[in-house]
Structures are given as structure tokens and as C-alpha cells.
Amino acid sequence: MQIKDVLFASSTGAFFYDDQAAIRSGAIQDGFVYVGEPVTPDFKSIRVPAASLSVGLVLADDTVVWGDMMSVQYSGAAGRDPLFETAQILDLTSRVVVPRLLDVDSSRYLDTCAKVLSPHGQKRLSLPIEYGVSQALLRATAHLRRKTMAEIICEEFELPLPTRRVPIYCQSGDAREINVDKMILKAVDVLPHGLINSRQKFGVDGQTFVEFVTWVATRTRQIGRPGYHPVLHFDVYGWIGQEIGLELQSIADFICKVADTVPDFVLNIESPADFGSTQAQIDNYARIVSILDSRGSSARIVVDERCNTLKDIRLFAEARAAHLIQIKTPDVGSLADTARAVLLCKENKVGAYVGGSCTETDLSAQASVHISVATQADMMLAKPGMGVDEAFSIVGNEQNRLLAMLNRRRAQNENIG
Incomplete structure (x- = not known):
């Protein structure tokens, strides 16, 4: 060996x-x-x-x-x-x-x-x-x-063989409109990321961003197949805080306003603000989550920045400082820790999103699929790259092949039993 x-x-x-x-x-x-x-x-x-x-x-x-x-x-x-x-x-x-x-x-x-x-x-x-x-x-x-790699994770963490398909999340890069159309036509589960990483893309008081959110929802209804109803997920790279200010009620007000423009969709807002340190991020995100929950908003806060390692993820999960935590695989380090991170989120009843980066490769993306499926994460990133087609193919096909093998393994085990 x-x-x-x-x-x-x-x-x-x-x-x-x-x-x-x-x-x-x-x-x-x-x-x-x-x-x-x-x-x-x-x-x-x-x-x-x-x-x-x-x-x-x-x-x-x-x-x-x-x-x-x-x-x-x-x-x-x-x-x-x-x-x-x-x-x-x-x-x-x-x-x-x-x-x-x-x-x-x-x-x-x-x-x-x-x-x-x-x-x-x-x-x-x-x-x-x-x-x-x-x-x-x-x-x-x-x-x-x-x-399979997934079976190894299941055995070593004493998890049952998974049966559920993990929803896939695609990211658009700067080619927003074209890539949103691709995602809708391919019936992606969660879309579009949007790369809202500058004042130009966010707009004065967030108006450009709100218009983009509304357009994505409208476009989904226009060209999506009957019954298609994705989760809308936008990464704003802290721009709500930068443009609106760091006052928590104002941030929550803005997020609720955006959610109200797309009432028929679940809305994920990733990285609404950057409060400068991990502890400040935990404290303030926990308050924003609490405000949104108390208002009955359909919007969900997703943490990325300043939640890097397994230790960070534990702190955010235990404080419930997000509705959904991105487990950014290269930042977490060992894939064993990615598996532990998903399980930590589940223990604390916080959503687990196995993410990563557009800078990754086909090999790292495929290995991440096995961790996501084995631990039954809430969603996983289509990666690598910023093009929809390649990443969705790599991650989606790996998941489908894996589930076919696991189904066969399950049938074999039942026959033996």
C-alpha cells in the first residue's frame, strides 16, 4: 500500500x-x-x-x-x-x-x-x-x-451511502447576460453569481444591481422550461456595505428590498459587507441574519470573505453568522477538512455550500464533487473557469457518473444482505 x-x-x-x-x-x-x-x-x-x-x-x-x-x-x-x-x-x-x-x-x-x-x-x-x-x-x-472517492469519505466518516443529487451553482463571470441565458437553458439549479465586484457593476445606491437581479428573474421566466425555478444567488463582494454603509439595519433594509423585487424566488446574497476582521464579520453577519429572520425575509446571507479555514467555518456555524457558508476548498486546505466543514455546518443547522474558485482545474473540481455528494452538501460550485459550459459539464457529469456507481454499489450491498 x-x-x-x-x-x-x-x-x-x-x-x-x-x-x-x-x-x-x-x-x-x-x-x-x-x-x-x-x-x-x-x-x-x-x-x-x-x-x-x-x-x-x-x-x-x-x-x-x-x-x-x-x-x-x-x-x-x-x-x-x-x-x-x-x-x-x-x-x-x-x-x-x-x-x-x-x-x-x-x-x-x-x-x-x-x-x-x-x-x-x-x-x-x-x-x-x-x-x-x-x-x-x-x-x-x-x-x-x-x-469511489465518495465511498472512501463515507466509510471514514461513518456516513451512509448518499442518494440525493447535490444542486449545482454556476457563475457567470463578466459575460453576464450570455452566461445567464446558458444557465437557464441548461436548467442550472442555482445561478448566476454575477461577479458584482465594482462600483460600476453595483451602481449608485445599488440600483444597477437591483436592475440586474430583476432582469435575471424575468429572463428565467421568458426562456426557462416550464416548472424551472432556480435559486438566485449573487456575490456582491462587500459592495452593499461599501455603497450603502455598514449600519446593519440599512444593509438588511437593502437586502429585503432586493428580495421583494423577486418574490417568487429564493435569494442568496453572498458577502454583503466586509467588516474588516473575522470576529467583526461573525458578530455583524449574525445580527444581519437575525434581522432578516425576524422580518420573515426569503433572502439568505452567504459568507465567503474572512471565513477561510475549518476553524473559521466552525466559528461562523456555531454563531449562526450566515444562512449558508461557502466552504472554499483551496482556502480550507485538505479535502478531509472540507468534509469536516460540511458536517460541522449540518450539526449547527447552517447550509453548507462546497465552493472553490474559477482558478481550479478539472481534477480538483471532480474530487470536490465526491466530497460534496458523500457529505450531502446543500449545493456545490460548477468549476473551474468562468465559462458556464465547461464547468457545468465537468461537475455535472462527474456527479451523474458517481451516483450511477453508488446506485450499483447499493444494489450489490442489498443483494448480499
Whole structure:
């Protein structure tokens, strides 16, 4: 059950790393690039092609299983790890992680992750390393035990074999109108994200945003198939707080006003404001949730910024500082912690959304599907990239294939029983 060699391959993420601070400060787009100087450390320009590093584990039978390391789109923002640097990640992985990989029994996933991804020099390993290596280890365990990655998670966390399909959430990027049409025609469960990350897109007093929300609802009725009724989910990157102000009643008033414009839909508002620290975010989001609930609003608050690690997710969940928590997989690190995060949310009766980033790869997206289905998350992100078609295909097809295999496994178990 040992790993006999480790391979590395340079790879690319499916989108770009963006300097969020520079964009928030008003950087102007010229075509696809942003004009101006970067603000966040390590960025040489505001928009940088997403780099990734693949790690391959050579097993005893010469099978090679892979995982991909990368950071999220807005690296270095809101307490996240800095911009991904391939040379640094390769050096640390080679020096510290590879010797551990060559000295473990990879048949037990959680035990192996704990050993291989333990701190180095009393400091946690870089999160991209945890993320990529944990993917490869999960594939190794699944191969050795001749099961799906989802079944490994179910066994190690003592969960029943899942039966429910997890709703898929697509993101539009800047090509909002075209991509919304694609989502509606493909009957996506949750849409459209919207990328409301600048004053221009949010508008004075949020008017541009409100008009976009109304348009999405109208468009859904116009071209959607009969009975199609998606959840509307918009990521506003803190712009309600920036434009309306940080007074909680005013934020709640605005969110209720938006929800009232689309009364027939469930409305998710992600990252309504940034209060500057994790604790401030928890305290204020909990109050906003309480205000909305007391008013009977259909709007749901989704937390992203400043809720990065498993520790953060626990704090938000226990405080009920969101209706739905994005478990941003590269920010959480090990996929084992993503599974733990979903289960934590469920324990605290908070929605669990297995997200991630457009900068990811097909391999990381497929592994995330297995975690989402095994733990029965409330929704999962179609990733990687900002195009709807590719991400929806990768995640949707992986889920459908997985459920077909699990159904067969369930039937086999029933026959044996």
C-alpha cells in the first residue's frame, strides 16, 4: 500500500488570479486586462494567469494518481494565503512532503492525511499543498480499496451511502447576460453569481444591481422550461456595505428590498459587507441574519470573505453568522477538512455550500464533487473557469457518473444482505 515515487507537472488553472484590493479601488478594465498598478503583495499586475502544480503519486502497481495545487482567484485578500508561486510550492513539497509520502500506508485516508500534512516547523503547510496532496491521497486510497472517492469519505466518516443529487451553482463571470441565458437553458439549479465586484457593476445606491437581479428573474421566466425555478444567488463582494454603509439595519433594509423585487424566488446574497476582521464579520453577519429572520425575509446571507479555514467555518456555524457558508476548498486546505466543514455546518443547522474558485482545474473540481455528494452538501460550485459550459459539464457529469456507481454499489450491498 506504499507510494514508491512522486511526480510533478507544471499546470495551469482555468482562470486568473486577480488583485481584489486594486479592483475595489477602482482599477479600470481595458478589454480583459485591468489598467493600473497592483496593490496586493506579490502581484506583478492586477490580473495574472492562474498557475497550478500537479502532484502525482506512483503506487506499487505503477498506477499514477494526481492532485492539483493552486490558490483562489482573490489570493492575498481577506486573510487568504498569498499569491501562488510555483517554485516556492515545488520546493516546500519536495523537501518536506515527499519524504512523508514515501513513508506512509496510503490505504487509510484520514490517517494518511494527518501524517503527510502535519505542520512543519510548528507552522501549517501551505494550503495549496494541503489541497493538492489531499486530492492525490484520496485517489490513491480509492484505487487501493477499489471504491469511489465518495465511498472512501463515507466509510471514514461513518456516513451512509448518499442518494440525493447535490444542486449545482454556476457563475457567470463578466459575460453576464450570455452566461445567464446558458444557465437557464441548461436548467442550472442555482445561478448566476454575477461577479458584482465594482462600483460600476453595483451602481449608485445599488440600483444597477437591483436592475440586474430583476432582469435575471424575468429572463428565467421568458426562456426557462416550464416548472424551472432556480435559486438566485449573487456575490456582491462587500459592495452593499461599501455603497450603502455598514449600519446593519440599512444593509438588511437593502437586502429585503432586493428580495421583494423577486418574490417568487429564493435569494442568496453572498458577502454583503466586509467588516474588516473575522470576529467583526461573525458578530455583524449574525445580527444581519437575525434581522432578516425576524422580518420573515426569503433572502439568505452567504459568507465567503474572512471565513477561510475549518476553524473559521466552525466559528461562523456555531454563531449562526450566515444562512449558508461557502466552504472554499483551496482556502480550507485538505479535502478531509472540507468534509469536516460540511458536517460541522449540518450539526449547527447552517447550509453548507462546497465552493472553490474559477482558478481550479478539472481534477480538483471532480474530487470536490465526491466530497460534496458523500457529505450531502446543500449545493456545490460548477468549476473551474468562468465559462458556464465547461464547468457545468465537468461537475455535472462527474456527479451523474458517481451516483450511477453508488446506485450499483447499493444494489450489490442489498443483494448480499
